[in-house]
Amino acid sequence: MKSISIIKIGGKVINDAAKLSEALDSFCKIPGGKILIHGGGSEASSMAKKMDVPVTMIEGRRITDDAMLEIVTMIYAGKVNKNIVAQLQARNCNALGLSGADGNTIESVRRPVKEIDYGNVGDVKNVNGVAIANLLKGGFVPVFCALTHDGKGNMLNTNADTIASEIAKTLAKSYQVKLCYTFELKGVLQNFEDKNSVIPLIKGDEFQDMKAQKVVNEGMIPKIHNALEASKNGVQKVFICQYSNMNQAETGTQLCYQ
Amino acid sequence: MKSISIIKIGGKVINDAAKLSEALDSFCKIPGGKILIHGGGSEASSMAKKMDVPVTMIEGRRITDDAMLEIVTMIYAGKVNKNIVAQLQARNCNALGLSGADGNTIESVRRPVKEIDYGNVGDVKNVNGVAIANLLKGGFVPVFCALTHDGKGNMLNTNADTIASEIAKTLAKSYQVKLCYTFELKGVLQNFEDKNSVIPLIKGDEFQDMKAQKVVNEGMIPKIHNALEASKNGVQKVFICQYSNMNQAETGTQLCYQ
Numbered sequence: 001m002k003s004i005s006i007i008k009i010g011g012k013v014i015n016d017a018a019k020l021s022e023a024l025d026s027f028c029k030i031p032g033g034k035i036l037i038h039g040g041g042s043e044a045s046s047m048a049k050k051m052d053v054p055v056t057m058i059e060g061r062r063i064t065d066d067a068m069l070e071i072v073t074m075i076y077a078g079k080v081n082k083n084i085v086a087q088l089q090a091r092n093c094n095a096l097g098l099s100g101a102d103g104n105t106i107e108s109v110r111r112p113v114k115e116i117d118y119g120n121v122g123d124v125k126n127v128n129g130v131a132i133a134n135l136l137k138g139g140f141v142p143v144f145c146a147l148t149h150d151g152k153g154n155m156l157n158t159n160a161d162t163i164a165s166e167i168a169k170t171l172a173k174s175y176q177v178k179l180c181y182t183f184e185l186k187g188v189l190q191n192f193e194d195k196n197s198v199i200p201l202i203k204g205d206e207f208q209d210m211k212a213q214k215v216v217n218e219g220m221i222p223k224i225h226n227a228l229e230a231s232k233n234g235v236q237k238v239f240i241c242q243y244s245n246m247n248q249a250e251t252g253t254q255l256c257y258q
Numbered sequence: 259m260k261s262i263s264i265i266k267i268g269g270k271v272i273n274d275a276a277k278l279s280e281a282l283d284s285f286c287k288i289p290g291g292k293i294l295i296h297g298g299g300s301e302a303s304s305m306a307k308k309m310d311v312p313v314t315m316i317e318g319r320r321i322t323d324d325a326m327l328e329i330v331t332m333i334y335a336g337k338v339n340k341n342i343v344a345q346l347q348a349r350n351c352n353a354l355g356l357s358g359a360d361g362n363t364i365e366s367v368r369r370p371v372k373e374i375d376y377g378n379v380g381d382v383k384n385v386n387g388v389a390i391a392n393l394l395k396g397g398f399v400p401v402f403c404a405l406t407h408d409g410k411g412n413m414l415n416t417n418a419d420t421i422a423s424e425i426a427k428t429l430a431k432s433y434q435v436k437l438c439y440t441f442e443l444k445g446v447l448q449n450f451e452d453k454n455s456v457i458p459l460i461k462g463d464e465f466q467d468m469k470a471q472k473v474v475n476e477g478m479i480p481k482i483h484n485a486l487e488a489s490k491n492g493v494q495k496v497f498i499c500q501y502s503n504m505n506q507a508e509t510g511t512q513l514c515y516q
Contacts, residue, residue: 050309051308051309070337073336073337073340073341074332074333074336074337075332075336076336077335077336077339077340077355078331078332078333078334078335078336078337078339079328079331079332079336081335081336082331082335082357082359082405082413083331083413085357085359085360085407086359086407086411086412086413087411089359089362089407089409089411090409090410090411094361094362094389095359095360095361096356096360096361097335097356097357097359097360098354098355099340099343099355101340101343101344101347101353101355102343102353102354102355103352103353103354103396103398104347104352131352131396131397131398134396134397134398135396137396138361138389138392138393138395138396139389139392140361140389140392147340149343149344149347151347151348152348153344153345153347153348154344155340155341155344
């Protein structure tokens with residue numbers, strides 16, 4: 001089975017040119033097949049302010065009305081994605097930028113309205129593993145932004161962490177997948193005040209206790225949950241690690257469901 | 259030799275949802291391998307106005323300073339490209355959106371400053387026929403926006419007509435290429451007042467006479483010139499035709515250098 005690395009880089013790294021450059025250097029050093037997924041950071045909100053479009057976030061999730069969808073499509077698929085692709089190409093990494101519409105790689109369904117109407121937000125319905133494999137075979141390094149489509153002509157805004165884990169779960173059927181969520185810290189910390197107190201391994205059953213005992217920082221909970229879900233669903237290796245260390249074989253916090 | 263259709267759609271069609279829909283319907287009916295190239299239309303200028311970025315055009319060419327490059331990257335590669343890709347996917351056409359940076363498909367050099375400093379504008383240096391062929395073999399329908407890269411990490415703004423002819427010239431070495439420039443009229447008109455007075459064939463030597471006698475409308479001259487250059491450089495069939503008729507085998511004005 002061929003191995004592949006699937007790396008997510010987050011907003012704070014993307015918004016900082018020096019950090020992004022370090023992250024891309026590290027990404028380029030990863031041997032073999034690889035895929036990058038990036039968030040959009042705060043750029044969409046800055047653009048919305050410039051354009052007098054109101055920004056509404058509920059529990060950290062963006063409400064995406066039509067005006068905001070236009071903005072995230074411009075920022076994620078345009079400005080941020082092409083900047084990353086051009087910078088990877090300058091490093092001789094054969095990046096190819098994608099939204100989920102491109103090559104029908106990720107189809108989603110508009111999130112049903114319950115208590116909250118998230119607007120043009122998509123929950124992943126299908127990752128097209130054949131299309132992604134064809135791109136990898138063609139010698140390309142796919143670079144996904146946080147957009148999908150509904151197959152009916154509409155783009156939808158989809159969380160980048162979710163896109164990363166959904167791609168990983170699908171590719172785990174035909175590749176040996178290592179999924180890394182990267183961010184600014186060295187891993188999940190035992191003690192938030194000590195930036196070196198990295199927990200080397202978190203297992204699914206331990207996570208429940210850690211949550212109850214409030215060992216982990218609240219902001220980390222959805223990320224750890226996503227990572228454990230990927231492990232539960234067949235992704236062979238899952239890590240949370242620092243953006244500048246993603247090329248190291250074992251770094252940060254490993255997450256195993258069992 | 260496999261055949262392939264390379265179609266350029268222009269700004270006025272892109273800015274009109276009904277016309278764009280007709281154009282995409284027609285594009286989907288083209289059998290076999292195909293590539294779409296689109297301009298950005300007036301959307302970049304509208305966005306610049308919203309963002310208080312000055313718009314400077316010299317002889318119909320956009321001066322692309324850093325602020326304008328950011329805007330055209332958002333509009334061309336983001337908003338317009340993803341809208342077209344999502345709409346093609348809804349028609350079961352396996353579109354995959356690209357700038358020249360993606361897969362290093364089109365490398366350009368920043369235009370040297372002579373009388374005019376065009377800013378971040380690129381003249382095509384190399385079309386990567388192997389990468390484009392790999393995408394076609396992978397079952398994708400490439401959809402190019404009017405952006406290239408310099409291989410050093412920078413995006414550059416490049417005329418969409420030029421991108422279409424440069425792709426056609428490169429692919430003509432390994433495919434039987436039909437290149438169509440589509441627009442709102444039925445073809446190059448003998449008499450601009452009579453929208454049916456389509457000239458069926460223009461040859462290279464006739465064009466000089468037509469220009470001298472002012473038979474063709476001034477705005478058509480660069481388009482015809484580009485088309486004849488493609489024919490001169492080995493593109494087997496070159497047409498200028500209506501956006502809603504691009505799927506017809508022989509329609510509009512054919513251009514032959516010899």
